Amino acid sequence: MAKYRREQKKNFLKKIVGLFPFIIFCLAFEFVPIFILVRDSFSLKSGDLTLQHYQSAFEPTYLKGFWNSIKLSGVTALIGTFLGAGIGYQIFKWPNKKIQSTLITLSDVTTNFAGAPLAFGFIIILGSAGVVTKFLLNTFHWKIYPDFSIYSFTGLILTYVYFQLPLMVLLIIPAFSGLRQDWREAAQNLGANKMEYWRNVGIPILMPSMIAGYMLLFANAFGAYATAFTLTGLRLPLITMQIGSAISGEVMREQGHGQALAVISLLIMGACIAIYQMGTNKARKWSGH
Amino acid sequence: MAYLTLADISKNFNKNPAVEHFNLDVEKGKLVSFLGPSGCGKTTTLRMIAGFETPDSGVIELDGEDISNIPPNKRNIGMVFQSYALFPNMTVLDNICFGLRMHKMLKNQIVPKAREVLDLVRLSDTANRYPNQLSGGQQQRIALARALAIEPRVLLLDEPLSALDAEVRVVLRGEIRRIQTNLKITTIYVTHDQEEALSISDRVVVMNKAHIEQVGTPQEIYREPKTKFVATFIGTANEFHGSVCGKDSVKSAEFLIKTNNASLFADGDEVFALVRPEKIDVYSYKPENIDGNVLEGLVDTITFRGAETRLGIDIGEKVITADVPGKDVFSYGQRVWVAFDSNACQVLK
Amino acid sequence: MKTPTKGPVFLRFLIVSLFVFYMLLPIVATYLFSLATRWDRSIMPEGYTWEAYQTAFNLSYFRITLKNSLILSIASCLVSFIIIVPTVYLTQINFRKFRPLLDLLMIIPFAIPTVVLALSYVRVYTFQPITRSPFLLIMATVVYTMPFMYRSVSNSVDAVDISVLTEASQSLGGDLWNTLTKVIMPNIYPGILSGMLLVFATVFADFTLAKLITGAHFKTFPMLLVEQTQIDGNVAAALSVISFTLAWGISMVLLWFSSKASKSKKAQPSDKAYIGK
Ligand SMILES: Nc1ncnc2c1ncn2[C@@H]1O[C@H](COP(=O)(O)OP(=O)(O)OP(=O)(O)O)[C@@H](O)[C@H]1O
Numbered sequence: 001m002a003k004y005r006r007e008q009k010k011n012f013l014k015k016i017v018g019l020f021p022f023i024i025f026c027l028a029f030e031f032v033p034i035f036i037l038v039r040d041s042f043s044l045k046s047g048d049l050t051l052q053h054y055q056s057a058f059e060p061t062y063l064k065g066f067w068n069s070i071k072l073s074g075v076t077a078l079i080g081t082f083l084g085a086g087i088g089y090q091i092f093k094w095p096n097k098k099i100q101s102t103l104i105t106l107s108d109v110t111t112n113f114a115g116a117p118l119a120f121g122f123i124i125i126l127g128s129a130g131v132v133t134k135f136l137l138n139t140f141h142w143k144i145y146p147d148f149s150i151y152s153f154t155g156l157i158l159t160y161v162y163f164q165l166p167l168m169v170l171l172i173i174p175a176f177s178g179l180r181q182d183w184r185e186a187a188q189n190l191g192a193n194k195m196e197y198w199r200n201v202g203i204p205i206l207m208p209s210m211i212a213g214y215m216l217l218f219a220n221a222f223g224a225y226a227t228a229f230t231l232t233g234l235r236l237p238l239i240t241m242q243i244g245s246a247i248s249g250e251v252m253r254e255q256g257h258g259q260a261l262a263v264i265s266l267l268i269m270g271a272c273i274a275i276y277q278m279g280t281n282k283a284r285k286w287s288g289h
Numbered sequence: 290m291a292y293l294t295l296a297d298i299s300k301n302f303n304k305n306p307a308v309e310h311f312n313l314d315v316e317k318g319k320l321v322s323f324l325g326p327s328g329c330g331k332t333t334t335l336r337m338i339a340g341f342e343t344p345d346s347g348v349i350e351l352d353g354e355d356i357s358n359i360p361p362n363k364r365n366i367g368m369v370f371q372s373y374a375l376f377p378n379m380t381v382l383d384n385i386c387f388g389l390r391m392h393k394m395l396k397n398q399i400v401p402k403a404r405e406v407l408d409l410v411r412l413s414d415t416a417n418r419y420p421n422q423l424s425g426g427q428q429q430r431i432a433l434a435r436a437l438a439i440e441p442r443v444l445l446l447d448e449p450l451s452a453l454d455a456e457v458r459v460v461l462r463g464e465i466r467r468i469q470t471n472l473k474i475t476t477i478y479v480t481h482d483q484e485e486a487l488s489i490s491d492r493v494v495v496m497n498k499a500h501i502e503q504v505g506t507p508q509e510i511y512r513e514p515k516t517k518f519v520a521t522f523i524g525t526a527n528e529f530h531g532s533v534c535g536k537d538s539v540k541s542a543e544f545l546i547k548t549n550n551a552s553l554f555a556d557g558d559e560v561f562a563l564v565r566p567e568k569i570d571v572y573s574y575k576p577e578n579i580d581g582n583v584l585e586g587l588v589d590t591i592t593f594r595g596a597e598t599r600l601g602i603d604i605g606e607k608v609i610t611a612d613v614p615g616k617d618v619f620s621y622g623q624r625v626w627v628a629f630d631s632n633a634c635q636v637l638k
Numbered sequence: 639m640k641t642p643t644k645g646p647v648f649l650r651f652l653i654v655s656l657f658v659f660y661m662l663l664p665i666v667a668t669y670l671f672s673l674a675t676r677w678d679r680s681i682m683p684e685g686y687t688w689e690a691y692q693t694a695f696n697l698s699y700f701r702i703t704l705k706n707s708l709i710l711s712i713a714s715c716l717v718s719f720i721i722i723v724p725t726v727y728l729t730q731i732n733f734r735k736f737r738p739l740l741d742l743l744m745i746i747p748f749a750i751p752t753v754v755l756a757l758s759y760v761r762v763y764t765f766q767p768i769t770r771s772p773f774l775l776i777m778a779t780v781v782y783t784m785p786f787m788y789r790s791v792s793n794s795v796d797a798v799d800i801s802v803l804t805e806a807s808q809s810l811g812g813d814l815w816n817t818l819t820k821v822i823m824p825n826i827y828p829g830i831l832s833g834m835l836l837v838f839a840t841v842f843a844d845f846t847l848a849k850l851i852t853g854a855h856f857k858t859f860p861m862l863l864v865e866q867t868q869i870d871g872n873v874a875a876a877l878s879v880i881s882f883t884l885a886w887g888i889s890m891v892l893l894w895f896s897s898k899a900s901k902s903k904k905a906q907p908s909d910k911a912y913i914g915k
């Protein structure tokens with residue numbers, strides 16, 4: 001009996017050994033760093049516990065950073081969700097399948113055009129010496145600067161929406177195809193007109209996908225760094241910029257406030273991804289898979 | 290006066306006929322089933338009645354009124370979908386209430402009415418669950434309840450049981466029949482399961498390749514098939530291909546089959562003589578004094594099926610299928626004689 | 639069934655055209671700008687030249703950054719492969735109950751902003767020779783791309799019921815090595831390969847992690863690109879084009895793959911959410 005148990009134990013060990021690289025990797029490069037990050041955000045250099053870093057995270061500079069990030073993510077995710085859903089619907093309904101799949105491929109490919117190349121693309125068009133800017137100035141004597149600026153919050157919105165839109169299109173098209181024909185027919189059969197179908201059945205069934213889409217888009221914008229960095233440098237404070245600065249030590253302070261900012265960002269992103277996950281799970285369950 | 294009339298309905302998809310010259314009268318309160326192989330146009334016909342497809346030609350009348358131009362949501366024809374099509378975002382009760390709300394029923398009457406039909410399908414305790422928390426059979430019954438709640442003028446069921454286990458199917462088809470008879474609701478039931486069609490219908494419409502082969506009571510369909518297709522599609526039949534020879538026999542390559550039913554045909558007409566397996570007696574000796582057909586052969590296959598045993602008997606030219614009582618014992622390769630009455634033999638073109 | 643009326647058709651056309659215009663505008667502008675001689679007085683460039691590309695190739699950092707980025711991307715692909723493929727396989731075979739846990743573990747990096755990941759590495763690994771090293775950067779990119787590498791692999795593993803295949807192979811006398819190389823791999827490699835391609839494209843385009851973790855010690859292609867946006871627009875455009883064309887090529891290969899490998903499901907849109915941002 002004892003021997004058998006020992007055998008079993010050996011077997012189990014043999015089986016689990018194969019998972020060690022992964023476990024060690026996750027510990028070393030995911031959990032321990034994050035754990036220490038959280039710990040540091042609560043402790044002083046001396047090792048004492050403190051909330052001081054969180055207090056400094058709520059200083060006006062950082063509040064501004066959070067507010068800008070949330071505003072930017074919220075607005076571009078909103079625009080992205082609704083415009084993207086609308087465009088996605090039109091693509092979904094496109095009668096010619098060839099053109100339809102070309103449009104989907106376009107959305108797929110443009111998601112690769114992000115970060116620095118994207119920001120620079122918009123600088124080429126609408127920067128202070130941009131092609132369109134100059135063209136409007138030379139041809140129509142219309143000076144769009146400084147009323148408009150691509151290096152401003154508006155410019156960031158324009159640029160972020162660029163990567164939000166195709167992502168939403170790609171997310172929502174499966175949701176539209178998940179709307180089963182026979183739900184529509186069943187609704188009609190039970191006396192619903194088109195409007196009543198959408199209000200009672202179509203939109204509620206799309207809702208989890210829409211919410212999931214919004215959350216993913218929000219997280220997508222919230223965590224972005226390269227696009228804004230290229231476009232605005234450090235002029236327009238976003239929270240990711242401020243955390244970045246904390247790394248390079250551009251702001252000399254008691255270490256720890258960067259960690260506090262990071263932990264708060266982590267919580268925001270975590271919430272978004274959790275809701276995103278719940279939404280997609282629900283949508284998957286409803287579509288029967 | 291028929292309650293639902295389909296007059297010369299035709300429908301093509303991209304020039305391919307899905308339904309051709311379909312004529313049918315359904316009486317009020319009856320259950321009529323559409324039976325036929327896959328792709329023969331059953332669903333298409335049903336969808337035309339529900340209003341999801343428009344016939345290319347022909348008229349559909351319900352209670353004396355041409356409904357061809359009424360949109361589906363105004364027809365008040367209930368439909369149960371093969372996939373149930375329950376709304377996943379609503380509870381069972383909300384699903385059932387949906388149709389009532391769309392029909393602008395008074396608010397305080399909706400829930401009681403919904404509970405009433407839920408009782409009817411014996412699932413009152415599932416009212417607050419979501420469809421994905423129900424078994425297939427339960428979902429099917431909720432779909433039925435939802436369609437019944439609006440008190441439809443006609444109830445359409447498109448292979449409502451095809452996704453379920455054999456056992457559940459038998460129970461549920463009885464349930465559907467019970468409810469249908471109690472409510473006296475005119476029903477069209479699509480299936481490709483012949484046993485299902487024969488067991489629950491008042492009348493059966495056998496379809497093949499977009500047209501109707503035969504309409505009749507289950508007994509008529511089984512006992513007096515009008516076409517070879519019906520005879521072979523419903524149940525099993527042994528067929529002898531040959532030509533009419535005299536008033537009372539069909540001559541095939543090797544056999545002369547005696548029959549009482551050849552008088553409708555002229556001498557020399559190409560026909561099929563058909564015999565059902567259960568009409569055939571099998572003897573281990575050569576039977577004497579039999580007025581009919583006797584053929585000699587060897588037992589080729591034996592399939593025990595409980596109360597009866599199905600034998601395949603090789604008679605040289607072909608293998609004959611015969612059902613014998615389960616207690617009779619035969620062995621492979623045994624020499625036997627098959628006999629069937631000349632009355633039992635149908636002749637069809 | 640009903641033919642749509644003219645109004646919605648026109649509206650659909652308009653909406654989709656505007657979308658396509660918006661999507662193509664910065665891309666086309668970048669391509670043209672990289673080739674333009676002068677482009678500030680007219681709606682189209684006045685002339686075309688390869689000069690910006692020549693300048694770009696001759697930049698002292700061009701080769702080094704390109705090489706660094708390629709090394710980084712390839713190394714991340716390999717590490718990702720080594721970490722994830724055996725794990726998914728072994729979990730599926732021996733610890734199937736824990737698959738949901740693995741699913742959860744693998745989605746976590748999605749919730750970590752890249753700057754936060756960078757910050758935590760820089761603060762934890764402060765000792766030589768690891769601190770701010772390319773090695774650390776590779777680990778970061780592997781964590782960062784883990785969710786979609788995992789999804790590609792797990793989808794293809796799920797698609798072919800790996801445990802049944804393994805048992806079948808074992809019952810026929812195959813040892814672990816034979817089982818893996820002759821039975822399992824041929825069945826799941828399209829998923830793995832498409833996952834690795836996605837990892838490659840993402841890591842190649844990454845700016846944030848490289849800038850914040852290694853900084854100037856180990857300069858990558860996107861860092862050169864960002865630097866050039868401040869110096870010479872045409873050269874920056876040329877670098878953009880090179881970088882985007884590469885990513886685009888990989889995307890096309892990916893699409894081709896997912897259409898070929900009908901068994902393994904398509905990469906999910908969310909997998910591409912974070913590329914290069
Ligand atoms: N929307 C459609 N477009 C084109 N062809 C169709 C369409 N719907 C049905 N058909 C064709 O019409 C024919 C009849 O189809 P129908 O669905 O009515 O068959 P069915 O008898 O219900 O078959 P099953 O038992 O498989 O459900 C088939 O050949 C089918 O391919």
Ligand SMILES: [Mg+2]
Nearest residue numbers: 331332333447
């Ligand atoms: Mg059908």
